[in-house]
Amino acid sequence: xxxxxxxxxxxxxxxxxxxxxxxxxxxxxxxxxxxxxxxxxxxxxxxxxxxxxxxxxxxxxxxxxxxxxxxxxxxxxxxxxxxxxxxxxxxxxxxxxxxxxxxxxxxxxxxxxxxxxxxxxxxxxxxxxxxxxxxxxxxxxxxxxxxxxxxxxxxxxxxxxxxxxxxxxxxxxxxxxxxxxxxxxxxxxxxxxxxxxxxxxxxxxxxxxxxxxxxxxxxxxxxxxxxxxxxxxxxxxxxxxxxxxxxxxxxxxxxxxxxxxxxxxxxxxxxxxxxxxxxxxxxxxxxxxxxxxxxxxxxxxxxxxxxxxxxxxxxxxxxxxxxxxxxxxxxxxxxxxxxxxxxxxxxxxxxxxxxxxxxxxxxxxxxxxxxxxxxxxxxxxxxxxxxxxxxxxxxxxxxxxxxxxxxxxxxxxxxxxxxxxxxxxxxxxxxxxxxxxxxxxxxxxxxxxxxxxxxxxxxxxxxxxxxxxxxxxxxxxxxxxxxxxxxxxxxxxxxxxxxxxxxxxxxxxxxxxxxxxxxxxxxxxxxxxxxxxxxxxxxxxxxxxxxxxxxxxxxxxxx
Numbered sequence: 138x139x140x141x142x143x144x145x146x147x148x149x150x151x152x153x154x155x156x157x158x159x160x161x162x163x164x165x166x167x168x169x170x171x172x173x174x175x176x177x178x179x180x181x182x183x184x185x186x187x188x189x190x191x192x193x194x195x196x197x198x199x200x201x202x203x204x205x206x207x208x209x210x211x212x213x214x215x216x217x218x219x220x221x222x223x224x225x226x227x228x229x230x231x232x233x234x235x236x237x238x239x240x241x242x243x244x245x246x247x248x249x250x251x252x253x254x255x256x257x258x259x260x261x262x263x264x265x266x267x268x269x270x271x272x273x274x275x276x277x278x279x280x281x282x283x284x285x286x287x288x289x290x291x292x293x294x295x296x297x298x299x300x301x302x303x304x305x306x307x308x309x310x311x312x313x314x315x316x317x318x319x320x321x322x323x324x325x326x327x328x329x330x331x332x333x334x335x336x337x338x339x340x341x342x343x344x345x346x347x348x349x350x351x352x353x354x355x356x357x358x359x360x361x362x363x364x365x366x367x368x369x370x371x372x373x374x375x376x377x378x379x380x381x382x383x384x385x386x387x388x389x390x391x392x393x394x395x396x397x398x399x400x401x402x403x404x405x406x407x408x409x410x411x412x413x414x415x416x417x418x419x420x421x422x423x424x425x426x427x428x429x430x431x432x433x434x435x436x437x438x439x440x441x442x443x444x445x446x447x448x449x450x451x452x453x454x455x456x457x458x459x460x461x462x463x464x465x466x467x468x469x470x471x472x473x474x475x476x477x478x479x480x481x482x483x484x485x486x487x488x489x490x491x492x493x494x495x496x497x498x499x500x501x502x503x504x505x506x507x508x509x510x511x512x513x514x515x516x517x518x519x520x521x522x523x524x525x526x527x528x529x530x531x532x533x534x535x536x537x538x539x540x541x542x543x544x545x546x547x548x549x550x551x552x553x554x555x556x557x558x559x560x561x562x563x564x565x566x567x568x569x570x571x572x573x574x575x576x577x578x579x580x581x582x583x584x585x586x587x588x589x590x591x592x593x594x595x596x597x598x599x600x601x602x603x604x605x606x607x608x609x610x611x612x613x614x615x616x617x618x619x620x621x622x623x624x625x626x627x628x629x630x631x632x633x634x635x636x637x638x639x640x641x642x643x644x645x646x647x648x649x650x651x652x653x654x655x656x657x658x659x660x661x662x663x664x665x666x667x668x669x670x671x672x673x674x675x676x677x678x679x680x681x682x683x684x685x686x687x688x689x690x691x692x693x694x695x696x
Contacts, residue, residue: 156406191352196511227308256430275519278582280440291333446515462633521577598638
């Protein structure tokens with residue numbers, strides 16, 4: 138069995154300026170004398186575009202991943218700038234694809250030994266005097282033991298015979314997903330195609346009423362490494378990949394053309410580990426257990442979410458910025474209402490369908506015309522508080538803000554989240570310089586997954602994001618992990634108001650008093666007190682949110 142056919146990757150992020158130093162310590166370079174433990178596997182076509190399959194209107198399904206890949210040469214990459222949109226047609230070629238599904242293990246993995254190798258809790262101790270390490274380590278609360286997944290692959294060429302079989306056209310691959318009766322016929326002529334088709338049919342059987350589409354992509358050059366001193370059989374017992382400055386984007390379809398639109402370049406290098414712990418000899422395990430934890434401490438290398446989850450969050454931010462809304466609540470914080478739900482709904486496709494149907498009918502609310510897609514956000518945040526300021530490390534972004542304010546209002550939880558200052562961290566040294574010199578009063582981890590739809594109120598013209606979410610909270614301290622019960626909820630977040638409706642947004646206010654505070658101020662006309670204006674507007678928004686929340690409770694059967 139190949140090393141990456143079973144264990145899910147342990148994903149970590151190295152700050153951009155530290156990446157070369159970490160790889161230099163680990164990788165043996167050609168014939169140079171070096172005590173590194175890894176040897177790089179050189180691929181002829183190292184540049185890769187990976188596509189991510191989404192459910193149309195319902196986002197990324199959490200129970201499996203379908204990831205076709207397109208290989209391309211360096212010359213093709215250099216014909217355009219790294220951020221220029223690539224274009225592929227439906228007859229362009231997928232070189233190989235993989236299906237990843239969760240699997241229950243019959244044999245338990247030794248988590249203590251794995252923690253020693255990777256430098257995680259409970260092996261991570263003596264961090265009380267290192268505020269930066271204490272903060273970064275919090276991301277391991279929910280990410281340190283990724284679930285086991287089994288992979289099935291199909292190749293556009295025969296690996297055994299080295300015979301090029303023409304590859305799998307992108308359009309044909311989509312047909313295989315959306316036309317189950319053709320799946321086996323399409324894949325059977327490709328290497329491992331029959332096995333792939335069988336597993337794919339089984340995975341997709343609950344989703345035959347849905348349409349699949351390519352929604353995201355990642356684009357990177359990968360450094361693929363294995364153990365330097367092992368033979369052909371043992372070198373793959375530990376495999377590491379380094380992906381620097383990965384480009385993440387989304388896919389716009391126009392006719393037969395797929396245009397890849399850039400969302401971001403990750404400001405760091407992804408370091409992913411795949412370990413066959415049971416097959417590794419003791420000296421190798423001890424060497425890894427020395428090198429990896431040492432590097433993670435020195436360079437503050439924390440856990441990180443998957444590329445697809447990161448891209449979905451950036452796509453959600455882009456979709457929101459493209460709604461063409463006006464901000465009529467200039468308060469410096471985001472206004473949100475939460476309703477607890479008794480069980481998980483975010484990850485259940487049927488609940489996503491019911492949520493969409495609630496706003497896809499005639500009535501007082503409808504999906505916004507500029508964004509009818511399912512909008513997802515995923516965050517794994519390390520947090521620390523000192524002197525009334527919350528420091529948050531989200532991947533390589535360091536944010537500072539005051540704590541959230543939360544209060545009950547007629548049975549609903551109203552949350553005000555101050556807008557943070559944001560700084561991109563480029564090195565471990567830079568992070569240490571920016572954190573409080575006297576450490577944190579406490580540190581914790583907060584992992585949030587939320588997804589829903591952008592909803593317009595016909596009555597007021599105000600726009601809200603209505604989402605199901607789940608929140609995991611816990612902490613790591615001196616090797617001990619504590620976790621709170623998972624919170625499941627429905628969230629209503631105020632986004633803004635349609636420009637055409639600003640003049641009538643303040644119901645009950647005379648027409649001559651409906652002009653905004655800033656409009657009056659800039660025209661040197663008498664203005665009402667700023668706080669009175671904001672209080673009235675906020676009260677209106679909260680009142681609308683409670684009406685919308687009651688509507689959701691009735692339609693979605695929330696007790």
